[in-house]
Amino acid sequence: MACDAYYLEHNVLHPPEDRCSLREIGARTAREVAIVGMSTTFFGVANLLVATWCIKKLGVKQALLIQIFWPAVRLAIQNLGAMTGGSKGILIFQASQIITIIGGPNGYVLALNSFVTEIVNPEERTGALGQIQGYMMIGSAIGFLVGGVLGDAFGILAPFRITLLLFLLCCVYVAIALPVLPRADPNNTDTRQKSVGLMRFFGPLRIFTPQKWTLKDGRTSTQFGALMLGIGVFLAILATGYLVTLLQMYATTAFGFGTSANGYLIFMYSSLRGLYLSLAFPRIIKIGRKWLQPPTSESSKIETAASEPVGTSASEIEIADSMDAETEPLNPPQRENEEETFAFDLLYARCSLLVDGILTGLCVFVSEGWQMYMVAVVLPLAAGTGSASKGSILQMIASKDRVDALSGITLVENVARLSTISVFGFVFAALAEVGKTHLVFVCNAGVALIGFIALLFSRFPPDGARRIDI
Template identity: 40%
Template sequence: MAVTEADETSPLLGNGNENGTAPKIKTAKTAKAARVAGAIFGPANRILLAGFMMSFTLGITQVPIIYVFRLMECDIFYTHNPPFDGLGDRCHRREINAGTATQVSVLGMTTSFSGIFNLFICGYFIKIWGPRWAFCSQTALLGIRVSTQILGVTIGGRAGEIIFQACQAIGVVGGPRGFQLVLNTAVSELVAAKDRTAVFGRLQGSIMLGTAFGFLLGGVLGEVYNIRRPFETAFFLYVACTIYGALFLPTGTGDGTSQKKSGRGISGFFAPIKIIRSHKYRLESGKVVKVYSLVFLALGIFLGVFASGYAPILLQMYATSEFNFGTIENGYLMFGNSAIRGVFLLLMFPKIISAGRIWFNGKQASSQTRHAEPESRIPINPEDFEADECGEVPQEPVQAPDPDEEDSGTGFDLFFVRWSLVIDSMVTFFAGFSTNGWQVYLAGYLLPFASGSAPAAKGVMTELCPPEQRPDAISAITLVESTATLLTQGLFGLIFAAFSEMDKPSLTFFCNAGFALIGFIVLFMAYLPPANSKRIDDHDSEAESEN
């Protein structure tokens, strides 16, 4: 009979049993059940569920907001013009479509502008409160914001638009960017480096799935009941998200080293800005060089988000103005777009990253094998260094990387970021030729396959930074995305309004595709540091110069 091996939970004396076999078997079964429960209800899955719940709540109001603004702009138009007495939709006019695009653009700019400041404030909350209470602060304040939107829907007209746009300032302290920053920061410290990019994608996928179902439910609630019902439902869901975060979200991640070293003062508040700059690396030969990879990576991601960030709004605006889509049609469109993107990031993206790294590292390894020097090695221990004339070691030993912790697939992650922008530009370009409603659906359902650049960029960014700077690195890349979203919603909203006045709104798609290609070109100037090099900070280089 096979005897179950003891583990760390097995009693030393067997609880009175002579050989301790029965208690060992019972303990082994209990330990196995505990491991299964831990895998299902572990911190990572609780974080993914929090992302799904929050994005679901946010998505409920996204489709109705555009329809609400169209109704309010329609009411404003007919207060200064003769009443509508024809057949069909009285709001289907070029002037109303242009006015709606302008007001939605202002709303998007206000939201994104608030989100930029929200990143700094929420990042500071994470350092002083931890992930759990930082998350709760974001959900509670978002509940307050949606309550003001209920008031704006009730009042309507120009006053309703002003209430919507002005109360977005609540997002400075608590907003959607903040809760995503909390969850990404938590994941970055929970997950091993080799799996970090894939888990970033899974988190983004769960967020997109929540957004998809939120889009669908929001459109149905607005069509079946009234336009206020989606906002009222979102308010109660924000309350539920706050309670969930307070009870189940992990209180801390990792060993807290990153938060201790990142600082909590003014320098810690603005630390994300300092990440995006050139950094010095010491080559294997001892030469120190500057690497600008983070600068060009940030610029490439900025252009990529700038090109594609307006696509969901653009598809809705274009379909509404050209094909008379309502809330249900736009709800199905955004549901399909977000659902396909969520499934892609949850299921396909991790497999693409895994298979791509095997392919990419295989090529890289074979190339390095041909050019490797058999005698070269990096000194690890202090006694491996030659002493100087005074008998002192001239520099600190280089820490050998742990193969299990080292993310050796960062090169493919960067490769993936580049070519995803090419696919995005191609789909966006052909979307400009849509002449039927089904073609808009097709474009909306193909665009998700160009996603994945954001989680891959987070993986590259966190791997290029020391462990203590990873929370600030995530804040930095999120800050870049928020800034690009701010500009794209403002600029392309005005571009769409101008093209709508010319009765050629489809030209906006071609502008989006052009910026995506520019981002693809810029990303080729971002490269990984040379092999066997070591990053040195400013204080390290100053100490070495003194020695």
Template identity: 35%
Template sequence: MTATEATPLLGAPVDSERLLRKGFFSPYRRVLLATFLLSTTFMFTATPIYYAYRVFNCQEYYKDPAHPPYEGSGDACAVSAIETGTARDITVMVTLTTFSATLNLIVTTWQIKNWGLRKAIVNQTFWPALRNLTQIYATLVGGRQGIRTMQLTQLITILGGGAGYMLSSNSYMAEVVAPAERTAAFGVLQGVAMLGVANGYIWGGLSNDFFGLSAPFEITFCLLVASTLFTALCLPYIPPGGYPTKPTLKDDADSVFAFLHCLRVFLPARYADGRTARFWGRPLLAFGAFWSVMATSYVPLMLQLTATNQYGFTPGDNGFMMSGNALSRAAFLTLAFPRIIARGRAAFVRRQAAEADSTPAGGAPESQDQPPASALAATPKTPGAGFDLAFLRCSILVDGMLVGLLVFSSRPSHIWAAALILPLASGTAPAAKGVLLEMVPPDRKSDALSAIALVETAAQIMTVSLYGALFAALSAIGRANWVFVFNALTAVLSAGVLAAVRLPGGALIQK
């Protein structure tokens, strides 16, 4: 039977087999290719836009009659007031972006549930194309008007943007791979996204250096149009989940708030065997993931600001540095991460088998009142899934230790080294997603991915607000490097919370 908008995904095993099919241009590879293209597109202006804010603040600074025109041979914009103003304006922009990204996740979840994944991901590039047109205008007018235009147009991200596209990509990946392959697939997906990020950083920075401030934004507009066409024509159709028939008006109204309802996966759960203790693994995982994002998400921006303000990096320099960072992360996630997970799980299974063999067979007799076997079945469905949790704890702790060392940086080579070495401790985000999916039933995997995305976005909002203000304040007193100490302490806090997370020891009552 041909799939239609009214065909439920869970009721179409033939379509499920088609999605899991391997091949040169399989759904799995198409999702990876779309992710690479979208990541390149969204990162193309990442470095130029920070440079644009510096140029705009420089223009405003010298408009003031109290500041005579610069007549030296160095960088006219290397002034403390300009650097502080740039950091402040970037913080406002990123705060608006992350706030809009939160609402974008709500809109995207509604679209996935009502329109299907393909239409949802198409919207994530259509609206940013319109935003880029306004940013092209901002680069032409410059000054305070250009700053305000770039800041306010971030609100267009509510309708489509990077947060929604990553949620859609992760949801696609959860559908096109087998359950045992999900953790590794999430890592590969993030690694491919990092390849796109590196590509965007390199060519975005070079286009700014060679063709001017407006060029990266003009090229990005063309890439967004191409991305919209590719996702619309090449990604597989997956019908809206959870609706056997066309949604009613009441269903539509309820589904607008479904993204907030999905947070219920983080509530403490009861065990099906009747024990009084509740399972707190999922809320603790959410709390630990929140603090891990707080510890790591602002570091790339701080590296760029430190490199620009202290060592005079140009957009091209920053582009190469961040592309190196992204390539290092991509290499780790696509090549090392899946192998670490596979071998770690195998070792974990061997250790469990050895422990089981060493346990005496003649134990206590079984209770006659024992609950059914289905109620006592362990919730983790993947052998060795406990290793994913161990990796998650170690990853954020090592990441925090490496970030803390940046407080001692005193030369450009230290920033370059940090950009290349820090990604070798990545893998926290895909590991967290993999662990969470081991704690929920298959029919709630979409809600689980949406919920963890909301937690991560909320953490990004707080990170930008907190560390943006902190970085600006420390820059004003010439101690910008101290901000990395706070990042390291936050990572230690996250590792402490994750140390308390356990996988469920039995079947849970799902509400």
């Protein structure tokens, strides 16, 4: 569209063989794409807050429908922009991004994660979150590959129309196939208090504040586990969030990869990472928990059961627990003690980030083009830091704050992704000027190792401790 706009606005008598290869067109394209990217990021943060509000007020399924429907509306408008072309088409594209505030990727990923955490058993949440992320990566990889093929075969409008159709089909599927989950009680005191003032919009970040716990011996302790976990996740995304772009840029700069070669490279990386998260990650979490299961877990459950209100008999407790187990998929109980602490989730997050840093650092020794495909095969083996971190933070906070926990950590991830584009984009450019682009992998690895150190300071509250709600 920038190319068409240039020739509509300038009278060029002798255009080059590749009519779009002018510096003016390239510069305008970069500016216009940057505007779309920045607006998507900022509107996406607002979308995250809107989605959080929708989940609490309307319910998870209704919020998911809203977050899927409005991107379809945005795509319909962008179809018009693609058909209009030129400067008007660019303006339509950029203006349509404001719809992202009402519904967009951040919102439907948050709603989907919230839905999953409600319908699966507590011990399966971490693995399920990894599977969801894996499925999304596989879909993204296939989408990029198929979109490119359709664009080449049937024109640039084809991918837009197919995507619009897919979003509408997704809306129908969610409306028909997914069950309606009960929303939070609007009369709940905690819900009303969190919806007042600025905390109504920035409440999700509250989960990272230090928490006070009462230890078994009666002493009060301040726990920084959630805060250090948030810092570790930020540094993890800062280190790895630029990898997809970095692999393409480095392959192009160092080994002359073209569009198709880069397409296959990223397809391999994304699809293998998705397969690892959807197939291997849940099994590793399950096996690791059995290996690292704390011996005091059963005694902690007994102590928790003994701390139930005095007016409840043992038989009543047993009946209530069996009823909760039967109804959890549709109406999960909102209890402080419904989740058991799984230390392996946090250990996995630390180890995966450490391995990610080591593997990324080793990329500095890549000297031939075919080795880039080896990198795309090996790097996905360190996936799962984000999913394990989400599973860990869900165990660190009260069950009533699940939506805020997922929203807060997603907000941290978005800020990290925005930061990594600017930080490592500048680093790559600076190293390219001195002919040392391979050193960018060392910088990535260094940030990942700092994130690993931050995760070392993240810990679960001691066994037998009780949260002090303020």
